[in-house]
Amino acid sequence: MASPPPQTTLLIGGSNGTSTLCAILGDKSNPANANHVLRVATRSGHKYLDDNQAAPRVWRCTEKKHISDVVAADFLPTRLITHVGAPDSVFVYGGGDQQNNNDDAAAASLNPLERAISGVHAPDNGGSADIIILACPVSAHFALLRRIAKAMYNLDRKGLLGRSPARPPIYIGSLYAAGGFDWMSRIAFLKERPVDFDGAWKRSLGLFGLKAFPYLTKSLKAGEVTLHGRFPQLQVAVSPSNAGSRSRVKMLLDRVLQNNETGKKLEFLGLSSNEMLGGDGTCEEELQVMKEKDYTTASSAVAAANAYGGAKSAMIIAAQTHKQIKNAKEGGVSASAAAAATAPPIIMAANKSSTTKPALDTLLTQSLADRADPLSSLAFLTCTLNSTNQILHPCILVALFRDEANPERNEQDGTISWNPTKELTPLPRFYADGAAKIEAGKLITAIAGGEMYFVIDALERLLSPRGYDPIAALHGGEPVGRKIMNVLGNSPHDLGSRSGLTNLALKTEFAKLYGSESVKEASAGSASDEEDTIGNRAGLINREKLLAWCMSTGLSRNSRLNAVLSPCIVDESSRQEDGTIQIKPNTQTRFFTDDTQHGLCIVLGLAELLGFDLERDMPQALYVVRRLQKWMKKEFVLPQEKVTAGSKIVSDAKDVSETSAPQAFGVKSVQELKRFLQLDVFSETHELNAEGVLKNSGLMARL
Secondary structure, three states, rough: OOOOEEEEEEEEEOHHHHHHHHHHOOOOOHHHOOOOEEEEEEEOOOOOOOOOOOOOOEEEEEEEOOOOOOOOOOOOOEEEEEEEOOOOOEEEOOOOOOOOHHHHHHHHHHHHHHHHHHEEEEEEEEHHHEEEEEOOOOHHHHHHHHHHHHHHHHHHOOOOOOOOOOOEEEEEEEEOOOOOOOHHHHHHHHHHOOOOOOOOOOOOOOEEEEOOOOOOEEEEEOOOOEEEEEEEEEEEEOOHHHHHHHHHHHHHHHHOHHHHHOOOEEEEEOOOHHHHHOOHHHHHHHHHHHHOOOOOOOHHHHHHHOOOOHHHHHHHOOOOOHHHHHHHHHOOOHHHHHHHOOOHHHHHHHHOOOOOOHHHHHOOOOOOOHHHOOOOHHHHHHHOOOHHHHHHHHHHHHHHHOOOOHHHHHHHHHOOOEEHHHHHOOOOOOHHHHOOOOOHHHHHHHHEEEEEEHHHHHHHHHHOOOOOOOHHOOOOOOHHHHHHHHHOOOOOOOOOOOOOHHEEEEEEHHHHOOHHHHHHHHHHHOOOOOEEEOOOOOOOOHHHHHHHHHHHHHOOOOOOOOEEEEEEEEEHHHHOOOOHHHHHHHHOOOHHHHHHHHHHHHHHHHHHHOOHHHHHHHHHHHHHHHHHHHHHHOOOOOOOOOOOOOOOOOOOOOOHOOOOOHHHHHOOOHHHHHHHOOOOOOOOOOOHHHHHHHHOOHHHOOO
């Protein structure tokens, strides 16, 4: 068996995910890890250096292997697998990462993070990193991206990263790309861009992000970590959107995530994704071509292209009306029937032709989908708006930390009573105890199955090309729940249509672009919405009570989740004779810092720029954020008592800049959002560079 190709992976961050990958990828007895150099860069060496702070720490990971990753339960067969391994090298960056910009100082001037990225003076022989992975909470993304940006600019200026095309791009990404990961990259690389940067990287860079964190892990002791389960689906956004990036990222991530051993498949998000994920099938066509042993010859390419015609069919479907494509994907008619019913005869005839394109044409040219969204902004938006944890956690926190017996104190900081002896656990279990509360299920259903869907459908219609739905196709995050919502008539398109909010957003945007009179002309002859039927209201979600019960029951009885304890601070002075103690939520944990600022605040911010009435249309999301921000002593949205006529609940909030709401980025309208998403994620200035070439051309010199 041939050894796998060389790969150097750099993990940044000290999360449990980093620990898990150290044990799995650092296991040198596993042939799959041959030629794989693993580095860790961390703020503190305590976890990843041994007790003498000299050598990388060895990690032992105990993995609970369930018979199914889709439905994990205690009564189903489960076996234990042990992984033991260590990173090849550990870099402690800490402090301010002082750097010397004197070129003559060369490698000696590099700080630890720059050495970890470039491989210069590294204790391993891995060379520069092929892939840089942020394995950290969402709230740490921006700070780490700024560190990475500063390091990359310095290494690029010194020529220590190599050059393209001699070297493949370096990919920077996250195992959990919620919270507007690509938005943060744009700001971080713009903020750190030096004045002497010429607008183009000497070695190309790429960005990626997984929609959901691939593992559920817990570590209570340095050197030991438990892997409670793996996420059933691995879906990723990649920028730039082209075949080369996707094939390279697939190769790198398949190895990091052990896909060959587990049998899991990496799926790409965005307009080029497969039809079930809302795209045109370009990715599937590429994969079919890549499976050929020799895909550089025309004959093998013909065979591959003939074997898979999905992209062509999907392109025809994408040309149809929005309603037809929705019906095709939600069970009304088949995709092929929708295409056959409306495609012009000349297109249908072309499909029957035996003429196919060679593989190089497939791999090197851009599809229409890639051209429509070259930076994969919609793919990353799919990650941001379909992150289940960022809805579950805030709702469970509100339900769990409620004390009806002492409402005044509870309202201020969330303090509740807890008896460890009676409850049999030292602290409340976050899911088993918190999600079991009826209020949790109701809040999750109202927000995740209603208010979120209003935003998703309206935004999809305004940003995606007609007939594509890469955001809405993955609504709800989980495949089983998504299917149930579709069957019950609760898809984002259903909710957007029944509420009238999607049409309201379209009319609002049309009026901004062309004037209110133009809206009347454009709407002439169509059924007009009655004012009293527009907006969120009771009864919009079909079988809402049943869904709320299922949500609470499923979360509270999930064996992968029942070991997670709540983020609490114990007031030891309150301990009573029977053991009862007073506890309050720890607002410094990721349950707050990730999921409030970088989750629900994004949804509320998008709803505001879409023209929604937040008090009417997003009441539960607004209630949850207002309650949690009071405990956090913050103002991410205006409290109800501060709202006056003309107030902007998100834009006018004092601490909105600490969130990832679009308003924090200076984006307050749909058109501003579109322009923002056109900015390069690594602050390259291709348009300005092209203008510079034009200004220096011979033709311009003659004028």
